[in-house]
Amino acid sequence: MSETLTVVSSHKSFGGWLKRYRHKSSTLGCDMTFAIYLPPKTARGEQVPALYWLSGLSCTDENFSQKAGAQRLAAELGIALVIPDTSPRGKDVPGDPDGAWDFGHGAGFYLNATREPWSRHYRMHDYVVHELPALVEKTFPVNGKRGISGHSMGGHGALVCALRNPGRYLSVSAFAPISNPMNCPWGEKAFSRYLGPDRATWREWDACALIAGATEKLPLLVDQGDADDFLASQLLPEALERAAAAAGHPLTLRRQPGYDHGYYFVSSFIDDHLRHHAQALLG
Numbered sequence: 001m002s003e004t005l006t007v008v009s010s011h012k013s014f015g016g017w018l019k020r021y022r023h024k025s026s027t028l029g030c031d032m033t034f035a036i037y038l039p040p041k042t043a044r045g046e047q048v049p050a051l052y053w054l055s056g057l058s059c060t061d062e063n064f065s066q067k068a069g070a071q072r073l074a075a076e077l078g079i080a081l082v083i084p085d086t087s088p089r090g091k092d093v094p095g096d097p098d099g100a101w102d103f104g105h106g107a108g109f110y111l112n113a114t115r116e117p118w119s120r121h122y123r124m125h126d127y128v129v130h131e132l133p134a135l136v137e138k139t140f141p142v143n144g145k146r147g148i149s150g151h152s153m154g155g156h157g158a159l160v161c162a163l164r165n166p167g168r169y170l171s172v173s174a175f176a177p178i179s180n181p182m183n184c185p186w187g188e189k190a191f192s193r194y195l196g197p198d199r200a201t202w203r204e205w206d207a208c209a210l211i212a213g214a215t216e217k218l219p220l221l222v223d224q225g226d227a228d229d230f231l232a233s234q235l236l237p238e239a240l241e242r243a244a245a246a247a248g249h250p251l252t253l254r255r256q257p258g259y260d261h262g263y264y265f266v267s268s269f270i271d272d273h274l275r276h277h278a279q280a281l282l283g
């Protein structure tokens, strides 16, 4: 566990504070930046639950805090937002050999890679599930109640973190998740490199495969725009619907007419997701 946090920036927002920090991650073997939004309650000495947000391909911690508009309601509800980066970074961290945005830097897929040269640094699952919460919970006024959400690659990451770690999260939701990465081009590219060619090992990191064996039936809230350019080729929400139905796993999948993949879509429904999490985290 790294101990030193360096403040990158600090902005007052809706009576609370959005702060960005840099720290050395022992899990990832590189410096990482994350953001935390602390609602006004925390300045009055109260501890609050935390919603972890996992962003999508090509993002940093800043896409969500700048575009989703989550701070207003998080301030009102009294929920902290914790926003990690989407991959390990730095000159020593290998990226996509061709410089593509769907693999490597900005595209860690929230899994623990098992193949060289990726396995040294690409351990985003352990970072977001273990190292970052431990750091956050010992540093900031949060009470250990956790929810998790995300978008696209990060929406799938949120589902996987919850499904793999029963008891660790009280709530989960996703926006336009890459629902079944084993069976779409983005997922096949990433999994074949991070995990190698044996598709049996991919099942440990695929939400549709994990749902079948889930011991905890945490209700899943998923929003999906029906004008999303990636819907049919990459996102495959119907695979999630089938897997949830087969396993008897509670899933609310809302198809939102006319919405595309971007943050105009996320910001339109973020309040519903915050209220979904608030029910479990504050109830």
Ligand SMILES: N[C@@H](CCC(=O)N[C@@H](CSC=O)C(=O)NCC(=O)O)C(=O)O
Pocket: 055, 056, 057, 058, 059, 063, 067, 101, 151, 152, 153, 154, 262, 263
């Ligand atoms: N940078 C790429 C576009 C990549 C893209 O659309 N990324 C999405 C997530 S896709 C699945 O994980 C995203 O969230 N983008 C950030 C944003 O702020 O919209 C390109 O330039 O084409």
